[in-house]
Amino acid sequence: MSDAANTRARTSGVGGDVRLAWLLTKGSDRREWWRVGLTVVGAAGAAGLGLVIAVLVPMNGQHHIGVGGGLLDEQGTRGGVVVALTLLLIPVFGFLGQCARIGAVHRDRRLAALRLAGAAPTQVRRIAALETGLACLAGSAAATAVSVPVLLGLWHDPDPLAWAGIVAVALLVPAAGAAVGALSLRRVVASPLGVVRRTRPAGPGRLFLAATVLLGVSALFVTAAVFVGDPFSLPLFGLAVGPLAVFALCLLVGASAVLLTGWASGRLGEVLAARARNAAVLIAAERLRADPWAAARTHAAVLLVTVVGTGFVGVREAFLAEVETGRREHTLGMSVSYYTNGLDLTAAAIGVALALVLAALAVGTAESVATRRRGLAAQTAAGVPRAVLGRALLLETALPLLPAVAVAGVGGMGIGLWYGSATAHHLAVPYAAPLVPLAVYGCCLLAAATSLPLLRRTLHPAELRYA
Amino acid sequence: MNNGDGKVPLLAARGLTKAHGRTEALRGASVELGAGEMLAVTGASGSGKSTLLHCLAGIVRPDAGSVTYAGERLDRLPERRLSELRRSDFGVVFQFGQLIPELTALDNVALPLMLAGTSRGDARARAGEWLERFGVRGQGDLRPGEMSGGQAQRTALARALVTGPRIVFADEPTGALDSLSSEQVMTSLTHTARETGTTVLLITHDAQVAAYADREIRLTDGVVAGAGVTA
């Protein structure tokens, strides 16, 4: 690089990149704004959860807090709430990940074009990081602005550690967003031409595999610890390991379900494509075969929620049986409503998680329609009935999800039974648990169906005009 | 041809107008297409060629004017019937996009037959014959992304013709091809149309492609500028 170019590069710097990122976002089409908007919402959710956790963690001893049905008053149950909130972060991240995919193809092309026009890899990475980071900053700022007055209203003299936590969360969310934004572009940055003809990785990412192995090891470790001593009798260790074991197991079952979905989608696609008798099944099967991991990625969070939800129903049954025994034997420390309150709150959290996951699924399906709009319009122009394309779209979600949700359900039930057998004196069979995967499956189909109106609009011949 | 000899044209449009937002793509275009005829529509980019094709093929409804196909007013038919017509009586070929990227060439060609109720096996057998006819039988198991542009377009032609349509609408079918592939595609189209008596409406900006047609009309700013007819 010449001296002049060097100077120019230095002076343009971050300020120039902010301007460029802003110009690119401003000039982009509606879908980019959807991404920004939904990212702000997701970041606000993540920051909100993080803020509550940050405030709860440094809290010590007995308090009287107006919210949370008494669960936040005591050290022990507070720990449980923190774990539940942490678990709730997973679907929020899933939602954020799905949002990042809106208009991803177009954004990748745009940034690759920037690279072709001579932008340095760091510059492109910085622009991408800024795009996501600024949206996350907006969300985190909004969440913080709401949370701080609420906190001050509830807690008159908060711990300095809580303040530190709040600042850390408010800054961490946009930083993490920016990092993810930059990371997701590593292929664009590596090759400015490579992404224009986008090739998908042939399997799950190495990162994902590594994370699964790590999870497996930690789950083994925790489970071993459970069997070596009875963790539920050790006051401190039990508190930490019990929920952690459940957390790790849930993640592990979820990860296996993703691997299974990816693998099963591919096989299912191949088998169905060879045998399909009608057009909708053929189209759906061939799309699965072409990119089985797209389905797996979209469904990862769904499967996690299925595992947690099914497991929870089992745990709830066992827990209630225990409470009932305690009530009869008058060994309960608190009123029955105190315990059921906790269960209801957890159920609500899982409900929120399910809603988030379904939103992510709907966004993912809509994105898959939007990316293919020209081809779809051409199909309609050629006389392929809209109903066939609509059925193919639903089948694409329904087919791979069926075995995966089944496995996730069985895994969740296993967790529930395991918990029940570990705590209860007599085994309570959670009859309601199988209903959870069924309900999740139904909701997923409904979420996918929300893209049908978009599909109908996409099939408009005006879309033929866009190359 | 159809002009002045009293025969009823297979497809006729009168005074078509169509606006996209504030841009007027068609401003009173009229055109007639005789049975078995191959008509080329030429004109500069933005002269309204594609919009004319969309109106004639019942893909979009004109703002004003009429489109009559075999005695039926296309501009008044409900969408369901139009979709049916496009499936049974019309075939379309675009510059690209009409093949489903995930399906093999054979399945892509078999698809219209399956939609019409033919069993998969029979559909694939007939699709194979059509691929053979267009010289891409050997590429039957490839997906559109794995074929050359010319092979993909010949597959698209096979898909458009496999149901035995009365009219094929081709919008810049050779727009993305080199001259040799373009020649192969056009020769395939011309031969097949002649053998099967299929009527063809061909949109192109390339005079060498237009020369395959029996007749040419030129669009300028949404109206038909002039017509040259082969004696």
Added chain:
Amino acid sequence: MSTRHILLGLLAAGPSHGYDLKRRHDERFPQARPLAYGQVYTTLQRLVRDGLAQIDGTESDGGPERTTYRSTEDGSRELARWAGEIAPPAPFVTNEIFAKVVVSILSGGDAAAYLRAQRDAHMERMRQLTAVKTAKGADLATVLSADYALNHLDADLRWMTTTAARLTTLTAEVDSA
């Protein structure tokens, strides 16, 4: 185009008589103007005069007597030289169409109408050539020579389209000069 060299080229395959040469020429170059027999005869005589060909003998298969010719050493050398020689890329194309456009502007005629009519004539010729090319059983030589003509007509056509779009500016320029 040099009829001498084309005849020399046809003779390179072996001795042949005038009528046969004409037939083979018309077959080999289907889109070229057919050779007149008289032209074949005079060209052959000149080739003999210049020592590039010589009389091989006479034959008569029951019909009239025919003189057969064959190429000489000099003839083969001349043919090789000609075949390897680069054809000049026509720096001064005689552009009748452009001349007519300018004249019609100068004389107050309708240049646009002329261009339209000329364009139609070009298209008509292109359709004929395409029909020849796509006829079942057309051999490659026919296709290639038709292509050559088609590409030249297409070049004219493109030039006419651009010119038609710029007639107003051209008229102003011609009128002010």
